[in-house]
Amino acid sequence: MGDCLAAGFSLGLKHFSQKASALIVPKNVVLMKIAISGKGGVGKTLLASLLCQTFAEAGYSVIAIDADPDANLAATLTFPHPERITPLSGMKELIKERTGAEPGKNATFFRLNPKVDDLPEKYSQEHNGIRLMVMGKIKKGGSGCYCPENALLQALISHLLLERNEVVILDMEAGVEHLGRGTAKAVDKLIIVVEPSRRSTETASRINKLAQDIGLANIALVGNKIRSQPDRKFLASALPNFEFLGFIPYDQAVVEADQTGQRLASQPVITEVRNIYQALLSSAQVSGAR
Numbered sequence: 001m002g003d004c005l006a007a008g009f010s011l012g013l014k015h016f017s018q019k020a021s022a023l024i025v026p027k028n029v030v031l032m033k034i035a036i037s038g039k040g041g042v043g044k045t046l047l048a049s050l051l052c053q054t055f056a057e058a059g060y061s062v063i064a065i066d067a068d069p070d071a072n073l074a075a076t077l078t079f080p081h082p083e084r085i086t087p088l089s090g091m092k093e094l095i096k097e098r099t100g101a102e103p104g105k106n107a108t109f110f111r112l113n114p115k116v117d118d119l120p121e122k123y124s125q126e127h128n129g130i131r132l133m134v135m136g137k138i139k140k141g142g143s144g145c146y147c148p149e150n151a152l153l154q155a156l157i158s159h160l161l162l163e164r165n166e167v168v169i170l171d172m173e174a175g176v177e178h179l180g181r182g183t184a185k186a187v188d189k190l191i192i193v194v195e196p197s198r199r200s201t202e203t204a205s206r207i208n209k210l211a212q213d214i215g216l217a218n219i220a221l222v223g224n225k226i227r228s229q230p231d232r233k234f235l236a237s238a239l240p241n242f243e244f245l246g247f248i249p250y251d252q253a254v255v256e257a258d259q260t261g262q263r264l265a266s267q268p269v270i271t272e273v274r275n276i277y278q279a280l281l282s283s284a285q286v287s288g289a290r
């Protein structure tokens with residue numbers, strides 16, 4: 001935690017920045033980089049949005065990254081007019097300017113390390129103290145897939161994970177496509193969300209394997225849409241070798257908040273996410289995260 005924290009303290013914890021001194025760094029300040037994955041529909045965006053809110057309410061500077069092509073983090077964070085946000089992958093001029101090649105075309109030469117450090121300030125939106133960036137679609141095809149838009153998005157994610165002095169929460173799809181070997185190490189925790197269904201646990205095992213392949217070792221699960229004790233038992237026994245950070249109950253209020261666009265007010269869900277937040281902070285302190 002030491003050096004990095006001292007340098008980044010005033011940015012990372014905005015409520016305390018004025019009094020902060022580089023020499024007096026509270027031991028419990030952890031600027032976590034959290035990635036969230038899992039099968040479509042399990043509740044990744046719900047968890048991402050509630051973790052953003054919990055960190056922001058605790059005084060942290062938070063940047064939320066919607067890296068799921070099926071993007072809905074802006075809506076869940078109740079941003080006004082989420083439909084008006086242009087994902088970065090759709091900003092053709094920007095991609096061309098930074099990489100030297102037009103997206104969508106089969107370019108032979110383009111910059112693999114484009115300048116990205118100014119993008120979070122220029123292309124993020126802020127609402128309720130949370131900054132959001134929407135990535136858009138990334139082209140698939142593993143490490144062999146080089147194209148200008150992927151180069152820009154991956155450079156940006158790498159920058160956000162490795163060089164930003166703030167909490168970063170990455171809402172991903174059912175994989176780890178946005179992370180490479182270099183950036184995987186910067187992820188303090190990959191959370192795989194599971195619901196009590198066989199397909200969701202199978203997807204979790206697949207994501208776990210992909211994550212291990214790129215050297216991402218800090219993996220934990222969160223059970224969501226839990227209706228009963230048997231639901232909990234099903235998940236624990238289907239995935240016995242994993243740490244569970246918590247079990248979020250199924251609550252009709254989540255569905256209603258989604259339908260009305262209102263901020264979620266379900267106490268059982270919010271309380272469990274606070275417990276998950278505490279478990280994340282404790283594990284980061286044990287492992288010495290920034």
Ligand SMILES: Nc1ncnc2c1ncn2[C@@H]1O[C@H](COP(=O)(O)OP(=O)(O)O)[C@@H](O)[C@H]1O
Nearest residue numbers: 040041042043044045046225249250251254258
């Ligand atoms: N704990 C829960 N209780 C009830 N409904 C939930 C819960 N978690 C998620 N949902 C609902 O399930 C759907 C998918 O959730 P979402 O967070 O968008 O999943 P993902 O991002 O993994 O695709 C949404 O309609 C959401 O309102």
Ligand SMILES: [Mg+2]
Nearest residue numbers: 044045068072
């Ligand atoms: Mg989602």
